[in-house]
Amino acid sequence: LAKTTQPISMDSYEGQEVNITCSHNNIATNDYITWYQQFPSQGPRFIIQGYKTKVTNEVASLFIPADRKSSTLSLPRVSLSDTAVYYCLVGDLLMDSSYKLIFGSGTRLLVRP
Amino acid sequence: NAGVTQTPKFQVLKTGQSMTLQCAQDMNHNSMYWYRQDPGMGLRLIYYSASEGTTDKGEVPNGYNVSRLNKREFSLRLESAAPSQTSVYFCASSETGVPTGELFFGEGSRLTVL
Numbered sequence: 001l002a003k004t005t006q007p008i009s010m011d012s013y014e015g016q017e018v019n020i021t022c023s024h025n026n027i028a029t030n031d032y033i034t035w036y037q038q039f040p041s042q043g044p045r046f047i048i049q050g051y052k053t054k055v056t057n058e059v060a061s062l063f064i065p066a067d068r069k070s071s072t073l074s075l076p077r078v079s080l081s082d083t084a085v086y087y088c089l090v091g092d093l094l095m096d097s098s099y100k101l102i103f104g105s106g107t108r109l110l111v112r113p
Numbered sequence: 114n115a116g117v118t119q120t121p122k123f124q125v126l127k128t129g130q131s132m133t134l135q136c137a138q139d140m141n142h143n144s145m146y147w148y149r150q151d152p153g154m155g156l157r158l159i160y161y162s163a164s165e166g167t168t169d170k171g172e173v174p175n176g177y178n179v180s181r182l183n184k185r186e187f188s189l190r191l192e193s194a195a196p197s198q199t200s201v202y203f204c205a206s207s208e209t210g211v212p213t214g215e216l217f218f219g220e221g222s223r224l225t226v227l
Binding site: 036041043044049085102106 | 207219
């Protein structure tokens with residue numbers, strides 16, 4: 001079961017770029033890397049997912065090096081509303097084709113004015 | 114679409130009481146999950162159901178039972194509630210066979226066991 005390690009917390013200021021790195025040394029060949037965002041009193045929300053190299057969508061970029069043992073979530077020009085907990089997940093695609101996702105403790109991002 | 118709907122949103126129990134948390138999704142997803150989240154902590158997987166008719170244990174299954182009633186519904190039962198089960202419970206669903214692993218979460222059910 002692949003596990004992930006992330007920083008417990010990070011601070012930033014509005015308008016800055018934030019990079020959150022996650023390590024997943026035991027990632028399996030068929031595992032994808034997924035990032036979720038969670039606001040207080042809400043369920044997590046999907047941000048971005050990737051397998052290798054770089055993925056970009058309207059809210060974030062995900063950088064994955066060739067060995068896939070780590071990944072970096074990049075949030076451009078953060079605002080106060082980006083204050084949340086960010087989870088990096090590596091999914092286990094099981095024999096029955098289900099996807100078992102284990103959450104770690106996440107990174108608490110605080111964006112200051 | 115409502116997505117994933119959980120009931121009740123809040124519940125207070127006394128130690129030893131039983132209750133069932135209900136979850137329904139309208140996205141025609143095959144897989145469904147129950148997680149718990151303790152204050153200041155990440156989510157922990159309790160049980161999951163890869164498809165209708167199957168259920169499997171997650172990280173912390175002790176003290177819980179589940180039923181995949183049909184493709185839409187996945188319930189979580191506490192037979193004899195304990196204070197250690199005070200938590201926020203999240204239900205989620207996802208596609209099966211699609212290696213994207215995107216989970217869609219409900220709003221959570223806050224359970225307090227006195």
